[in-house]
Amino acid sequence: MRIPVSRRAGVATAIAALLLPLALAGPASADPDPSALARSISAPGVKQHLQKLQAIANANGGTRAAGTPGFDASRDYVAGQLKKAGYKVTIQPFEFPFFQEHSTATMQQTSPDAKTYAPTPPDGSSVGEFATMTYSGAGDVTATVQNVDLVLPPAPTPSSTSGCEASDFASFAPGNIALLQRGTCDFQVKADNAQAAGAAGVIVFNEGQPGRTETLQGRLTTPTVTIPVVGVSFAVGEDLASPAGTVVHLKTDTTSEMRTTYNVIADSKWGDPNRVVQLGAHLDSVLAGPGINDNGSGSAAILETARTLGKIPTRNKLRFSFWSAEELGLLGSDHYVANLSPADAAKIKLYLNFDMVASPNYAFKIYDGDDSDATGSPAGPPGSDEIEKLFAKYFDTLRQGHVGTDFDGRSDYGPFIAVGIPSGGLFTGAEGTKTPEEQALFGGTAGEAYDGCYHQACDTIANIDDKALALNTGAIVTAAVVYAFSRDLPGPDVRPAPAARTAAARTAGAQVHGGTAR
CATH class of the missing domain: 3.40.630.10 (Zn peptidases)
Structure with missing residues (x-):
């Protein structure tokens, strides 16, 4: 410089x-x-x-x-x-949930009408009609969309419990794509329940009240879901919810897993x-x-x-x-x-x-x-x-x-x-x-x-x-x-009194020189 x-x-x-x-x-x-x-x-x-x-x-x-x-x-x-x-350098390892979206996701309605939805790219440079959720799994599926406990039209306040209980999926057909609604529980809970029910993918749409209509750019909390999970706007969700039998092609290209990284501490x-x-x-x-x-x-x-x-x-x-x-x-x-x-x-x-x-x-x-x-x-x-x-x-x-x-x-x-x-x-x-x-x-x-x-x-x-x-x-x-x-530092002084420090030093010296190393 x-x-x-x-x-x-x-x-x-x-x-x-x-x-x-x-x-x-x-x-x-x-x-x-x-x-x-x-x-x-x-x-x-x-x-x-x-x-x-x-x-x-x-x-x-x-x-x-x-x-x-x-x-x-x-x-x-x-x-x-x-x-x-x-x-003295210490390398401190810790595990963390790693996520990377490698390429832009795809979402297309193939039946009853052909329709391609605008994606949100991995770099977030623009917001489309759908977005891959952080910690989504990877996959390429074409399947029937199945509604799960939706509230349409939406209630005046956030109240949807769509996908929040395993019982919501009692009649769910494995291999379908679960269509869920934002609401009272975490996206992770919804995605976990859908995956356990055999869903091939998950689409979560915004709930529909004022301030809850735009494209969901959400995140799961752990990298445990292996199927594609995307968020969409209320308008897209409402479009997919009717008629029954809508078929969607959904593709996500991600890595979602636990990895180890490191702090570097130098004394x-x-x-x-x-x-x-x-x-x-x-x-x-x-x-x-x-x-x-x-x-x-x-x-x-x-x-x-x-x-x-x-x-x-x-x-x-x-x-x-x-x-x-x-x-x-x-x-x-x-x-x-x-x-x-x-x-x-x-x-x-x-x-x-x-x-x-x-x-x-x-x-x-x-x-x-x-x-x-x-x-x-x-x-x-x-x-x-x-x-x-x-x-x-x-x-x-x-x-x-x-x-x-x-x-x-x-x-x-x-x-x-x-x-x-x-x-x-x-x-x-x-x-x-x-x-x-x-x-x-x-x-x-x-x-x-x-x-x-x-x-x-x-x-x-x-x-x-x-x-x-x-x-x-x-x-x-x-x-x-x-x-x-500085003799005066902002934090409180926790050093022992001088006499205690001297005694501690003598004890430590005796232990080392007396052969009782520990």
């Missing part, structure tokens, strides 16, 4: 200004050299990581999604870089293990593209930060986290937090999240730790406000505008906030629309998406804004160093 000299100097000045108190507060031998750290971010390291992630995607079908070879290669690259930098060998400063970014992309901004940008920025700080002794322990399956619902970070013991969770004093930090039509957004705008999502756990203030001070030092953004649950801070860990981070915007006020602060184009390639194949290395990447990397380095050396 080549940063213009004037901008590089500004970032260096901001970092130095924020780190200067550290240099005055402790032993010179242990504290960082602010100017050296500032110079380190002018290296092309971050952009080189992004180029590597792009090359990995190019070699693996254009994607780095969880459960694919592209993600596994990304994992290996990041883990290798961290090991070289001196970190510095330095610092108090009872005072952990944790940074994280999700490493996976969506299936549709290489995910270089979302979220190669956050991953590359914290990876280079880790490389920069790996050899520097710190007061507190730094932990860098690269999450998988974020794009499927924060599965990696949720798995990690759910498997922390209460004692280990209490050692994490703060969590910093970086998801999309180089959007081409960027805004510099800081997570609103104190809910200062009093709108949207509430404040983060106590201490989150301090994190917000640190990032704000960095941008203020640069005379760079910034705005707040809610903890809306869309990224990996969510599981940490849920267990009370102070959190914060940076974001440059996704599919949302830039406002005129933001255009005045940051430039770019109001009325357009922050990232017009969000979740698309065009999220490549060309989708990165170098200024946003440079300034946010500087902010990440600053926060990492400030908290790595």
Whole structure:
């Protein structure tokens, strides 16, 4: 990443200004050299990581999604870089439900009339008259459509129990396609019951009340259904329901199965293990593209930060986290937090999240730790406000505008906030629309998406804004160093009293030297 000299100097000045108190507060031998750290971010390291992630995607079908070879290669690259930098690296496996629609589905009425219904393509670029449900099975069937406990005309409020009970299929003819109606139970329940009754496929149509008429773009919850399952609009469902004996050709081309993916967790060998400063970014992309901004940008920025700080002794322990399956619902970070013991969770004093930090039509957004705008999502756990203030001070030092953004649950801070860990981070915007006020602060184009390639194949290395990447990397380095050396961290201190620590150390030494290793 080549940063213009004037901008590089500004970032260096901001970092130095924020780190200067550290240099005055402790032993010179242990504290960082602010100017050296500032110079380190002018290296092309971050952009080189992004180029590597792009090359990995190019070699693996254009994607780095969880459960694919592209993600596994990304994992290996990041883990290798961290090991070289001196970190203890843990590869944490977990299972997750994988789904991919390989080609556009087909749905045609062949009798009594010939009719072809417009599909919704796998990339979601348009919405047709029907859509393959997530975790649908694959199949190519032509069969009679059989109504299952439909409510036509629809009730004034959602009330259909179509397919919700096994008894709904008492008279169902195996080999038929089940026509079901949206209603009071999950799509998974409907599909499971239909499959158990011998259905060759499932069509679920919207219920019919206002707001429930459009094409269903639904999802099952587990990859246990092996037959095609699609959602359709109320109008299509009503058309298929009458007359009796309608025949439909239904084809879906999917992979739906459980797979294993991995988080990468790297612990510095330095610092108090009872005072952990944790940074994280999700490493996976969506299936549709290489995910270089979302979220190669956050991953590359914290990876280079880790490389920069790996050899520097710190007061507190730094932990860098690269999450998988974020794009499927924060599965990696949720798995990690759910498997922390209460004692280990209490050692994490703060969590910093970086998801999309180089959007081409960027805004510099800081997570609103104190809910200062009093709108949207509430404040983060106590201490989150301090994190917000640190990032704000960095941008203020640069005379760079910034705005707040809610903890809306869309990224990996969510599981940490849920267990009370102070959190914060940076974001440059996704599919949302830039406002005129933001255009005045940051430039770019109001009325357009922050990232017009969000979740698309065009999220490549060309989708990165170098200024946003440079300034946010500087902010990440600053926060990492400030908290790595700070005596006062946002989270509560759970360290034992000094006398207890001394006693524990003596006991541990006696156990090791006395031959009672455990």
